[in-house]
Amino acid sequence: MSELPSSAEAALARGRLYGVLARLLLRGLDADTLGQLRALDGWLLEAPDSAPDLDELAAAHHRVFQLELHPYAGVFTSLEARAGARDAELLAHFGRAGFRPRLDDVGADHLGVALACASFLSAALGEALEDGRPAVAAQLGRQLAALLDEGVLAHLPALVAAGEELRARDGAAGVALWVRALEAALELAAEHRHGLRLRLELPPARGPASLAGAKPPALDAPDTDLRAIVDYLLCPARAGLLLTRTDIAGLGRRHDLPRGFGARATTLLNLLRAAAEFGALAPVLDSLGELAARRRLTMVGWAERLELGRAIAPWLVALDTLAVTASAMGEGASWAEHALALDEQAPR
Incomplete structure (x- = not known):
């Protein structure tokens, strides 16, 4: 138009x-x-x-x-x-x-x-x-x-x-x-x-000022469990994207992992829990990084074509942070074991 x-x-x-x-x-x-x-x-x-x-x-x-x-x-x-x-x-x-x-x-x-x-x-x-x-x-x-x-x-x-x-x-x-x-x-x-x-x-x-102060969870913190990761991933102001029900379902199907039914927080937690239990957390997080990269590419195109560079810049920073965080989570086997242990101790 x-x-x-x-x-x-x-x-x-x-x-x-x-x-x-x-x-x-x-x-x-x-x-x-x-x-x-x-x-x-x-x-x-x-x-x-x-x-x-x-x-x-x-x-x-x-x-x-x-x-x-x-x-x-x-x-x-x-x-x-x-x-x-x-x-x-x-x-x-x-x-x-x-x-x-x-x-x-x-x-x-x-x-x-x-x-x-x-x-x-x-x-x-x-x-x-x-x-x-x-x-x-x-x-x-x-x-x-x-x-x-x-x-x-x-x-x-x-x-x-x-x-x-x-x-x-x-x-x-x-x-x-x-x-x-x-x-x-x-x-x-x-x-x-x-x-x-x-x-x-x-x-x-x-762009939204709230994104400037948004941080990912500290992976070396003793209380960072899978629920903390889910909270991060489902907050667009922190993760830089909206993970839809269809996105979560696609991750589950791609890696043949159960996710159950219910709200996004429930199904994503189930998916990450299953991935950690079956040693598939790294490939799931790689897929999440690919999704974030696609969103980033789309938004970069709009920033250039629609003169929205300043409005979109905070989203790009958040997406870049998500990519780094997902990579660190995927490479951190000891972190995954600790997070899964914390999750198993939490009340269901």
Whole structure:
């Protein structure tokens, strides 16, 4: 998608695109939104003139956004890796904008809510330009840049990277549609933010500050057990990536290791425990390092193509640290034995 020109009409058009993406992420695809996509020359649709199975797409929407990708800023940028952990910051942005979303089913730090606010602000900016109020338009532009930095671009690259990995493993039409929506959101927000930077002489989009202080577990610490490793790997702000259920299942299948059922923390712990017991920890961690390398390569491409170097830099540092940590864990046979012994002593 090429960058829209700086004009009232372009701001209003951009606001409509944000609005469509927000509805898709929050509610899925219904007949009304399908009509909007077709009016946009079939944007995001593989076959614009066909009749998609809305029930199938709804099931895929639930799987992708409830079970796999978790599109909340707090999941990615807080050390708790928790949805809602960034609610206060996002609500402050919404309050300054005069945007009052309904939050019956989602937290304020849901990506769809941030995109809805971007739609609201873009529409207001377009109206200010139409009315010949450049100072108001500039203020709205600065608000948009701050919102995009904190509520969208701080975590969306890592979210989309996980989504593209999911699509590569599962090419179902429903999964592909929702990943395309995320990719479109990243391109739209990145190009918009770059345009705001040029027009308003702003600094580049910045990455999440929380990643700077995130550290991996100390492998030589006496209390570093397998649970500590799981906590690290499942915290994107520490590990630099989101490990999905499908990622964990893929590691288990690749190395023929049991992982059981349940939450990601349970299945990943079971997988690492089995790997340690059967002497397969090193190859599992090598595979994890390969996954991290793929995510890194994807994000480096975006940093260059979408002018997101500063926003993505903290994620690259975290991924590099993960690669070093995984290599050290795989080579440390004595550490693995100690961690497994601690794990066996812990209450189940």
